[in-house]
Amino acid sequence: xxxxRTVLLVAHTGRPAAVHSxxxxxxxxxxxGLAVRVLATEAPDLRFPAAREMPASAEAAxxxxxxxxxxxxxxxxxxxxxxxxxxxxVLGVNLGHVGFLAEADPEDLSDTxxxxxxxxxxxxxxxxIDVTVRQNGSVTAxxxxxxxxxxxxxARERMLDMVTEVDGRPLSRWGxxxxxxxxxxxxxxxxxxxxxxxxxxxxxxxxxxPISAHALFAGPMVVSPRSVLAAEVIGGTxxxxxxxxxxxxxxxxxxxxxxxxxxxxxxxxxxxxxxxRGALPVLLARLGGAGQGTAGLxxxxxxxxxxxxxxxxxxxxxxxxRGQADARLAMAVxxxxxxxxxxxx
Numbered sequence: 001x002x003x004x005r006t007v008l009l010v011a012h013t014g015r016p017a018a019v020h021s022x023x024x025x026x027x028x029x030x031x032x033g034l035a036v037r038v039l040a041t042e043a044p045d046l047r048f049p050a051a052r053e054m055p056a057s058a059e060a061a062x063x064x065x066x067x068x069x070x071x072x073x074x075x076x077x078x079x080x081x082x083x084x085x086x087x088x089x090v091l092g093v094n095l096g097h098v099g100f101l102a103e104a105d106p107e108d109l110s111d112t113x114x115x116x117x118x119x120x121x122x123x124x125x126x127x128x129i130d131v132t133v134r135q136n137g138s139v140t141a142x143x144x145x146x147x148x149x150x151x152x153x154x155a156r157e158r159m160l161d162m163v164t165e166v167d168g169r170p171l172s173r174w175g176x177x178x179x180x181x182x183x184x185x186x187x188x189x190x191x192x193x194x195x196x197x198x199x200x201x202x203x204x205x206x207x208x209x210p211i212s213a214h215a216l217f218a219g220p221m222v223v224s225p226r227s228v229l230a231a232e233v234i235g236g237t238x239x240x241x242x243x244x245x246x247x248x249x250x251x252x253x254x255x256x257x258x259x260x261x262x263x264x265x266x267x268x269x270x271x272x273x274x275x276x277r278g279a280l281p282v283l284l285a286r287l288g289g290a291g292q293g294t295a296g297l298x299x300x301x302x303x304x305x306x307x308x309x310x311x312x313x314x315x316x317x318x319x320x321x322r323g324q325a326d327a328r329l330a331m332a333v334x335x336x337x338x339x340x341x342x343x344x345x
Contacts, residue, residue: 006035006064007116008054008088010079012071013045018095021106022046022070025093028113037064061086066116066285072096073189077260080146080282089123091116091285100188100313103287112287121285122297126185127204127225128278131259135271145259146282147186151231151273152178152211154266158253164208165230166223176213178255179231181206181275185282188310190261196220200306202299206275228276235269 007029011022026036026048038051039060054060060082061067067083069076069092076092083090092102093112104112115121131149133141143149153160159175182191184199187207192198196209197220204225210218223229233255255267267273286297286305297305311318 003063004033004035006037008037008039008061008064008067008079008082009046009051010039010067010069010071010075010082011042011046012075012095013042015071015095017106018070018075019045021093021095021109023048024109025068025070025113026051028110029117032113032117034117056082058082058085061088064088066091068116069093069102070095072099073101074261076101077146077262081262084128084144084146084280084282087280087283089121089283089285091121091287100309101185101284103285115287116285121287122301124201124284124286124297124302125281126201126284127183128280128282129181129183129206129275130278131181131257132274132276133257133265133267133271134274135268140271141257141265143259143263143265144278144280145186145263146183147189147260148180148182148191149257149259149273149275150178150180150190150211151233151267152256152258154254154256159214160253160255161234162255163232163234164210165232166208166221167227172215172217173234174210174213174215174218176210176215176218178211179213180209180211181229181231181273182209183207191220194220197222198310200303202302202306204277206277225277228274230272230274232272233267233269 009022009026012018023046029036030050036051037054038046039056040053041056043053064086066089067079069079069090073096076090079090093104094102095106129145129149131143132139160178161175163173164171164179180191180194184201184203184205187196187199191207191209194209194211196207199205205222206225206227206229207222208229209220254269257265257267257273310316
């Protein structure tokens with residue numbers, strides 16, 4: 001006898017619409033014979049007695065087939081922390097503003113649950129990054145990110161003085177607001193806002209994107225996924241001159257490391273941040289690969305789905321395109337869906 005299929009549900013319970021949608025999902029999954037779990041911190045708001053309450057730790061998704069997320073990208077990143085060590089796929093239902101990582105919209109909720117029950121979904125393996133912080137040669141922190149790790153200045157009025165490194169070789173020293181180390185998944189997030197390139201998710205690479213660097217050679221860079229990137233926060237006295245009046249802008253300033261905007265590490269002068277390809281990926285469930293069951297998407301299909309997502313989320317103009325008939329029909333369906341959600345999903 002095969003074990004009962006299990007799904008963990010994570011919701012943005014601060015939004016009434018998310019709570020309503022979450023209850024519908026829990027009810028339909030339970031009626032279909034699947035075991036459902038919720039986080040203990042969210043259970044009082046969801047009020048679904050049939051769900052098993054779990055602590056907000058890796059234990060929550062252990063043995064689960066999937067983590068369904070009701071909310072925006074921030075909620076999905078929170079759920080990814082639980083799903084990644086368990087090897088569970090993450091399926092997002094977008095109630096946020098952009099929802100670039102989410103797969104479904106609220107009006108598609110019934111069909112989404114039906115596809116999960118019937119196992120009509122595919123899985124994408126998204127590359128992550130592992131991040132190590134060192135001080136005087138000793139490891140002081142270890143963490144990870146799905147989107148990006150950013151080293152940012154701690155003091156708004158001061159410029160951050162830092163040296164970047166690729167594969168054990170110094171690249172450049174910058175006075176800047178910080179630097180973004182991103183995955184292809186994160187290329188459409190903070191790295192994109194900082195002027196970095198959009199990288200298709202099936203392209204395995206690491207991105208290094210300076211933030212407001214005061215330098216001629218400070219463009220975004222794409223390097224091998226086997227590379228190790230690093231940034232060192234310069235200690236001692238900064239080479240940048242003090243402003244008139246001696247407001248301390250020339251003094252060395254500490255920095256802050258943020259991973260996915262969720263995990264923070266303070267970086268004193270002299271700290272070193274190392275970034276490498278993550279040992280564990282994050283698995284994203286995709287409904288576009290329904291014909292493959294739960295098999296992974298091939299590169300061509302993953303690339304096509306990502307292209308459609310770019311067009312839909314950013315409202316890119318494609319009028320006049322004369323591609324294949326089936327592809328045109330798919331684009332038309334996506335366009336109708338986006339119009340139905342107000343165009344800001």
